[in-house]
Amino acid sequence: MCGIIGIVTKRREGQTAEIAVECLDRLSYRGYDSVGVATLGDNLEVVKMKGKVEDFSHKFDVNSIRGKVILGHTRWATHGPPTDYNAHPHTDCSNSIAVVHNGTIENFRELKAELEMLGHKFKSQTDTEIIPHLIEEFKRRGMDSFSAFKATVNAIEGTYAILAVIRGDNRIYFAKKYNPLVIGIGEDTNYISSDIPSFLPYTKTIVVISDDEVGYLTADSPLNGGVYIEHKGEKIEVNDRIKIINWDAESASKEGYRHFMEKEIMESPRSVKETISGLLADIDEVMKAVKILKDSRRILIVGAGTSYHAGLLFSILLQREGINAIPVIASEYYNYRTSTDDSILAISQSGETLDVRLAIGKFKAEGSKIISLTNVIYSEISRQSDVSLYTSAGPEIGVAATKTFTSQVASLLLLWSAIKDEDFSYLRNAHIVVEDSLSLSGKASAFGEELAKQSNAYFLGRGLSLPLAMEAALKVKEIAYIHSEAYPAGESKHGPIALVTQGFPVIFINGEEDLGLQDNVQEMKARGSKTYSISINKSLNTDREILIKVNDKRLFPLAIAPLIQILAYRSAVIKGTDPDKPRNLAKTVTVR
Ligand code: F6R
Numbered sequence: 001m002c003g004i005i006g007i008v009t010k011r012r013e014g015q016t017a018e019i020a021v022e023c024l025d026r027l028s029y030r031g032y033d034s035v036g037v038a039t040l041g042d043n044l045e046v047v048k049m050k051g052k053v054e055d056f057s058h059k060f061d062v063n064s065i066r067g068k069v070i071l072g073h074t075r076w077a078t079h080g081p082p083t084d085y086n087a088h089p090h091t092d093c094s095n096s097i098a099v100v101h102n103g104t105i106e107n108f109r110e111l112k113a114e115l116e117m118l119g120h121k122f123k124s125q126t127d128t129e130i131i132p133h134l135i136e137e138f139k140r141r142g143m144d145s146f147s148a149f150k151a152t153v154n155a156i157e158g159t160y161a162i163l164a165v166i167r168g169d170n171r172i173y174f175a176k177k178y179n180p181l182v183i184g185i186g187e188d189t190n191y192i193s194s195d196i197p198s199f200l201p202y203t204k205t206i207v208v209i210s211d212d213e214v215g216y217l218t219a220d221s222p223l224n225g226g227v228y229i230e231h232k233g234e235k236i237e238v239n240d241r242i243k244i245i246n247w248d249a250e251s252a253s254k255e256g257y258r259h260f261m262e263k264e265i266m267e268s269p270r271s272v273k274e275t276i277s278g279l280l281a282d283i284d285e286v287m288k289a290v291k292i293l294k295d296s297r298r299i300l301i302v303g304a305g306t307s308y309h310a311g312l313l314f315s316i317l318l319q320r321e322g323i324n325a326i327p328v329i330a331s332e333y334y335n336y337r338t339s340t341d342d343s344i345l346a347i348s349q350s351g352e353t354l355d356v357r358l359a360i361g362k363f364k365a366e367g368s369k370i371i372s373l374t375n376v377i378y379s380e381i382s383r384q385s386d387v388s389l390y391t392s393a394g395p396e397i398g399v400a401a402t403k404t405f406t407s408q409v410a411s412l413l414l415l416w417s418a419i420k421d422e423d424f425s426y427l428r429n430a431h432i433v434v435e436d437s438l439s440l441s442g443k444a445s446a447f448g449e450e451l452a453k454q455s456n457a458y459f460l461g462r463g464l465s466l467p468l469a470m471e472a473a474l475k476v477k478e479i480a481y482i483h484s485e486a487y488p489a490g491e492s493k494h495g496p497i498a499l500v501t502q503g504f505p506v507i508f509i510n511g512e513e514d515l516g517l518q519d520n521v522q523e524m525k526a527r528g529s530k531t532y533s534i535s536i537n538k539s540l541n542t543d544r545e546i547l548i549k550v551n552d553k554r555l556f557p558l559a560i561a562p563l564i565q566i567l568a569y570r571s572a573v574i575k576g577t578d579p580d581k582p583r584n585l586a587k588t589v590t591v592r
Contacts, residue, residue: 002102003027005072006163006172009189010219017065020072023198025053029587031076034087038098039067040165048087073100076586080125090129092136096167101128103160103179149173171216181209197252197395208378251394261398261579268403271393273431275407278392289371289387290418297341304330306401307347310408313467317416333359340367349404350588351379399587406561437559443546444563448570460489461509469509475568479579489520502528510535511556
């Protein structure tokens, strides 16, 4: 996955590294195995280490790192374990070229062998290190820097967002295929990064780079040639691409909360409100999606992790209407064959997840129409879609999806009502349901505190509560490192109940009153389980209970979502894990 940043400035040299490290901190949700920066002034200097951005700031005097052109990288290891040597940036033999890269180079072994035959010496086990050596090799053969960079990009196969600095000019060279890259235009400083939030405090003026584009960035304004982009040899008119985004910088900072995760859960009412008003303002686009979905023989709903759970909930809503809706775990896309009669709804917060992109690539080639629901404007997945819908949750920095999940669910409720030709004005009050539910967060925290003492837990639900139970189990597992599993409550008798002994925690998610959960509670109690429930409107008589009153039952998932997130968050805090950066995970998964 990895996060990359490049900054080129006309300002005093001293501040730039500090800003780069700050941008890297906001990018570190993309990976936090190692961190490094390269600065180009009179010399090229590289400082890098295994560890997180905060460790980097403690170890190095960032203010003393000088240069007007800076590259930075935060890594999620793919090729080579997380070590100081494998940390980016990587350099060539003569220490004149530095490169940061997000992605994977498939033909790196062959290229490395060829370069070694030509005398190049490698210091790391990464695929990325071939890039500076290739640029060096092409320069040795007489090419200018940009030509050498382009020749390198032509030689590599795989997925990439690459930034390079080359001694001799004050440019950042860039290339993109599959992995995201966006330029931020500042006053006397320009930025190029994996995502917008990293440079959001400095500029909201952006240029999104598309696949197969290469170019370079200087500190000049685009009007004075500061941004040059080419696609397959053709120059791109940059000024036509400039966009202003409406995210605010505060949304990318913790604003006094201990963790982004907590702050982002608390932002859910606002995110849901803005999502609904955003979709209503873009109702023509919503209705285009609705028409496609209604005209389809089958609807495949594709997503990974939390987004899959939102899709599963939507598929149940549609199936209950007699619509042929199939929830698809994105990474298992090859099991499905679609046709021109089918449509695809791709759900992805980041709009980048590779498995989702591969799935829609296949289904599009089979003739299906693609609708996407993402939280990132101009994201890769949106650009691959026939109709792009957005949640307006604002940037989400915590690795665990929280406010974006609640906003996805709100969006899907709107689509569901539109498909049924139902008046969807009730969704204007959706955020109040989330707000009211958050007033019970103390109780959810208390559940979390008890759960933190356990090593295992079951989350059980029926009907629409099952995807919520699955989401709760995923959250608890990924941030509190407690082994938790979700099952359809009825299914728990067919195996899982064997693990239940005295005090084993079973948490019931009870959104729909009359589906039979009551019996399952009794079965668990009879085996000594400690029973908990999060229930809507009617008590389940568990040992511990949170009872939420929701007047419009259609909105109940929006009441449960923030409480399961709080429960997981509190367990993580009590256990002392970092909920914003759970081990081995990254927020954006751009590998298979
Ligand atoms: C869990 C979580 C992940 C993501 C998954 C898909 O809290 O955040 O399971 O939901 O990686 O990501 P997107 O939605 O960006 O495609």
